[in-house]
Amino acid sequence: MSEGKEIIVKDSIDQGTVDAARALESDKYAEGFVTDIEMELAPKGLNEDIVRYISAKKEEPEWMLQWRLDAFQRWKEMTEPTWAMINYPKIDYQDAHYYAEPKGAAKYKTIDDVPKEILETYAKLGIPLKEQEVLLGVEGAVGTAAEARETPPKSSQPRVAVDAVFDSVSVATTFRAELLKAGVIFMSISEAIREYPDLVKQYLGSVVPVTDNFFATLNSAVFSDGTFVYVPKGVRCPMELSTYFRMNAKGTGQFERTLIIVDEGGYVSYLEGCTAPMRDENQLHAAVVELVALADAEIKYSTVQNWWPGDADGKGGVYNFVTKRGDCRGARSRISWTQVETGSAITWKYPSCVLRGDDSTGEFYSIAVTNGRQQADTGTKMIHLGKNTRSRIISKGISAGKSNNTYRGLVSIHQKAAKARNFTQCDSLLIGQTCGAHTVPYVENRRGDAQLEHEATTTKLSEDQLFYTRQRGIGEEEAVALLVNGFVRDVLQKLPMEFAVEAQKLLEVSLEGSVG
Amino acid sequence: MLELKNLHAKVVPEDGPAREILKGLSLDVPAGEVHAIMGPNGAGKSTLSYVLTGKDGYEVTAGEAKLDGVNLLDMAPEVRAAKGLFLSFQYPMEIAGVPVMTFVRAAMNSQRKQRGEAEVSAPEFLKLSKIAAAKLRIDPEMLKRPLNVGFSGGEKKRLEIYQMLMIEPRFMILDETDSGLDIDALKVVAEGVNALRGPGRGMLVITHYQRLLDHIKPDRVHILSAGRIVKSGGPELALELEKSGYDQILKSA
Numbered sequence: 001m002s003e004g005k006e007i008i009v010k011d012s013i014d015q016g017t018v019d020a021a022r023a024l025e026s027d028k029y030a031e032g033f034v035t036d037i038e039m040e041l042a043p044k045g046l047n048e049d050i051v052r053y054i055s056a057k058k059e060e061p062e063w064m065l066q067w068r069l070d071a072f073q074r075w076k077e078m079t080e081p082t083w084a085m086i087n088y089p090k091i092d093y094q095d096a097h098y099y100a101e102p103k104g105a106a107k108y109k110t111i112d113d114v115p116k117e118i119l120e121t122y123a124k125l126g127i128p129l130k131e132q133e134v135l136l137g138v139e140g141a142v143g144t145a146a147e148a149r150e151t152p153p154k155s156s157q158p159r160v161a162v163d164a165v166f167d168s169v170s171v172a173t174t175f176r177a178e179l180l181k182a183g184v185i186f187m188s189i190s191e192a193i194r195e196y197p198d199l200v201k202q203y204l205g206s207v208v209p210v211t212d213n214f215f216a217t218l219n220s221a222v223f224s225d226g227t228f229v230y231v232p233k234g235v236r237c238p239m240e241l242s243t244y245f246r247m248n249a250k251g252t253g254q255f256e257r258t259l260i261i262v263d264e265g266g267y268v269s270y271l272e273g274c275t276a277p278m279r280d281e282n283q284l285h286a287a288v289v290e291l292v293a294l295a296d297a298e299i300k301y302s303t304v305q306n307w308w309p310g311d312a313d314g315k316g317g318v319y320n321f322v323t324k325r326g327d328c329r330g331a332r333s334r335i336s337w338t339q340v341e342t343g344s345a346i347t348w349k350y351p352s353c354v355l356r357g358d359d360s361t362g363e364f365y366s367i368a369v370t371n372g373r374q375q376a377d378t379g380t381k382m383i384h385l386g387k388n389t390r391s392r393i394i395s396k397g398i399s400a401g402k403s404n405n406t407y408r409g410l411v412s413i414h415q416k417a418a419k420a421r422n423f424t425q426c427d428s429l430l431i432g433q434t435c436g437a438h439t440v441p442y443v444e445n446r447r448g449d450a451q452l453e454h455e456a457t458t459t460k461l462s463e464d465q466l467f468y469t470r471q472r473g474i475g476e477e478e479a480v481a482l483l484v485n486g487f488v489r490d491v492l493q494k495l496p497m498e499f500a501v502e503a504q505k506l507l508e509v510s511l512e513g514s515v516g
Numbered sequence: 517m518l519e520l521k522n523l524h525a526k527v528v529p530e531d532g533p534a535r536e537i538l539k540g541l542s543l544d545v546p547a548g549e550v551h552a553i554m555g556p557n558g559a560g561k562s563t564l565s566y567v568l569t570g571k572d573g574y575e576v577t578a579g580e581a582k583l584d585g586v587n588l589l590d591m592a593p594e595v596r597a598a599k600g601l602f603l604s605f606q607y608p609m610e611i612a613g614v615p616v617m618t619f620v621r622a623a624m625n626s627q628r629k630q631r632g633e634a635e636v637s638a639p640e641f642l643k644l645s646k647i648a649a650a651k652l653r654i655d656p657e658m659l660k661r662p663l664n665v666g667f668s669g670g671e672k673k674r675l676e677i678y679q680m681l682m683i684e685p686r687f688m689i690l691d692e693t694d695s696g697l698d699i700d701a702l703k704v705v706a707e708g709v710n711a712l713r714g715p716g717r718g719m720l721v722i723t724h725y726q727r728l729l730d731h732i733k734p735d736r737v738h739i740l741s742a743g744r745i746v747k748s749g750g751p752e753l754a755l756e757l758e759k760s761g762y763d764q765i766l767k768s769a
Contacts, residue, residue: 459612462609463572463573464609465609465610465611467571467572467593468605468608468609468611469609469611469619469623470570470592470593470594470597471569471570471593471594471596471597471602471603471605472594472597472619472620472623472626472627472679472683473594473597473598473623473624473626473627473630473683474594474622474623474626475592475594475626476592476594478622478626479594482611482614482619482622483611483614485613485614486611486612486613486614486662487612487613488613489613489614490613
């Protein structure tokens, strides 16, 4: 195992950057509003009764409860990992609500039962939940988030099926019936546990075992809702699927669980979006996402993560501790992760691929932006087990303000992975003098015939480039956005079109005020 | 058009003490004229172009600089650009991941927006681009590549003039545009520059060598030395300089 090289850039504090970081006002976060709706909360704290409470709320079968309880027993013996390059005060796991649902949520049978406050919340975020509205184009979308989306012309608007998760419950899932006609199961995981117990039993925890890590084990005990997708043999999912996670309630954590299975020869493209209100406290978000691709199947998983990052002084913000892993279980299967990470006070996230099937391919494309006091430790693991497996990693880290951005990656070539290939490219861009960029790539190689390539660059957004751009008439903020977009271009091109536009806009907003 | 009066400016490096570079520079370029500025190394030629365009790290301590009667010195660089000021850089920057056309279109639209004009439409832009590229004999494929990344010195200079033709500024500063160009490229670039000469426009051509001025004929030639214009004359002054060198001219100045 070769120790990765580390690049740390830190200079003296320059006044311009300090001012710029101060100017990073919280009102730039258009998604930071709170929905006023009566909630039903589990009592604060975490114990066996809470685990039972959640399971009972979800009307789960006994096996599921037992699964949770086993996880909880295990979790009590585990300790929080400390190896990541992030600093935060100790989390008091007893000081949070582990379940929060809008009152009466269990009774939503159709979209008409969903309270208008919640529908308005999603409309405000630019996510229409009424199918006829989706068909008509985003008619109901209002406010800055919607304006920022530069909605394409109505007629060409692609249809996207949405599962909307509000705190601990899925409040609506669109286009279910239509998808089911194609054989695609798309519903909340809570429903799937009740309606498709055999599928869930077979795959849940098969990629991220209950005992995988501290946060995954915690999630296994208390997960509330998330999305379940099953694409049968030979089916290309007829539309993009997506889940939109919204954390709203105060003092709660969100523990989502997503499970996507694509059977032989199937294909799905899935998008995930996340936002949360601006709050002074830190909110914990510990998700687990499991992907299973059987022979010749393909899964494209895209994330635009825009949790509230906290204010310029580092007050508040979401702690995002996420375990995402895809298993290329069958031969010639393919999984790609594309992520745009702009939010959260802390990001701890390593979407990974286990390349089990021969000739399978794993890809990871990432843009991680940190500003203010944000800290991100993110990257991927590519575990090559099968023959002729290939993986590709392109990571773009952008640091501004007083933030810290770390790429941490592992490429592991196992004994039987004949002729495995990996290409890794990690680029860091620094804006200002007081931010940090770190690259920690690990390689484990047990094969002589593996082909491994690694490229890494660290660039400073130079004053000269900025001046050159401004001399051509482009204002400072726009100049930064243009230069940053150039830096991340090859990753943005991997995102589905409508997400790319949103991601681009998001980058601009995230970096506003990053130059003095 | 461009009026500089008793301009004093310091360069303020991030590390090290400030040094005064421009020491009472006065210059008047009327509309429709092309003036050349020549001078020995370290005379303040590039400093002048940066001070006029508003680069950080330079501080004007006295004097004034006006474009069409408007004080340039209080304006941000992008505002000066929108007022019609353009600098063809001596060392153009590489902009990774941003194709030439994307960059130039963003620049044109930013300027138009500041002036309250409509954006340039895609077909209009493509038409203009095609004309400019043909004039400068630039391979259109090159315009799809990231700006200046991996381009030769000569190609970069050509692209500066391409940008100039697209943006159609009213006052242009060419900072050693001839460096890095072979004689054929020099002719092509000069033709491009000359296309922008006109009654409403002015130019300041900074160069070390007469050869550029063979192709871009100046109305006036000024010699800059130690931060001031020490001698001015017609085009013959450049020829004289070429013959006898700075030392001789400065002695007689």
